[in-house]
Amino acid sequence: MKRNIWPLLLACIALTGCASTSASKAPGADLTKYKTYYVIKRTEDDADIEKIIADQLTSRGLQAASGIAPAEGMPAVDAVVVYDDHWMWDLTMYMTRLSIYVREVDSGMIVARAESFRPSLQRKTVKGMVQEVLTKLFEQ
């Protein structure tokens, strides 16, 4: 039995991969001009990630509110934030990928995005993931 563990162990290591972050923005996009944000809650989100994003935007000196997508027009803000979260099960549920997008209010166009991917062995808390992605988003 001992001899048969190694292929499985190697396969597990190969499949876990490495943590990575990435970010990009539209040509000429300038995130410093956006001072007020509205974070739209993803309907399937049970972790209230929109509140965590809004809190962390506020802690960066920006104004941010959050909630469901308003039925009657967007609040008067400079930009809208949307996100996409992916979760996996490995002993406990953990967030494996978080993508955050900044959209223009009028056109709805995405002007910047950032994301973080973390396998099970390098997992972070939701707050840690949000902080990592926002840092990547604003440092570009």
Place this chain on the structure above:
Amino acid sequence: MSVSRVLVVLGAALALSGCATPIKSSAIVAVPAAQVHGSGSDVSLLISGGQRTSPVHWSRISDDAFASALKTSIEKSQLFAQARVGGEARYQLNAYLANIDSPDVESGTAMRLEVGYALTDAQTQKKLWSASIVGIHITTRRDALAVTDRARLALEGAARETIQKMIEQVSALNLP
């Protein structure tokens, strides 16, 4: 199950999954079937948001591949007299590869690509048009056996769709 059987199953699974390959620009060139109103001026292209393809993940589109495909598509459709990547021209067309997603569909492998396009008059710096264009393409086992190939073909189709829609919408501006 014996070790040899497990290895055979694993080998078959790996063969069917395959390695992701970068998307070539020639695969995403789009030419609308309808008549295009062509501008007599040149356009300069600026692309961002492209990603490098990792063999262990899905195929992705690089900035260079998308720029080359956009240039060829514009010239073939005669939307502008000439298209160049970077440099100066009467018009400036920016494209931002904003989001690639693989929505769940029952009928096959789907890829969704969202590209933000913005056209500016370089002389006046006035934004003439902008749009967030989404392309969705679905492939099945008839298109390719390996799932990585189906995903690549689906992303190529989605990219062609966004370029085609962009040409149609810019054509409708009737630019001089």
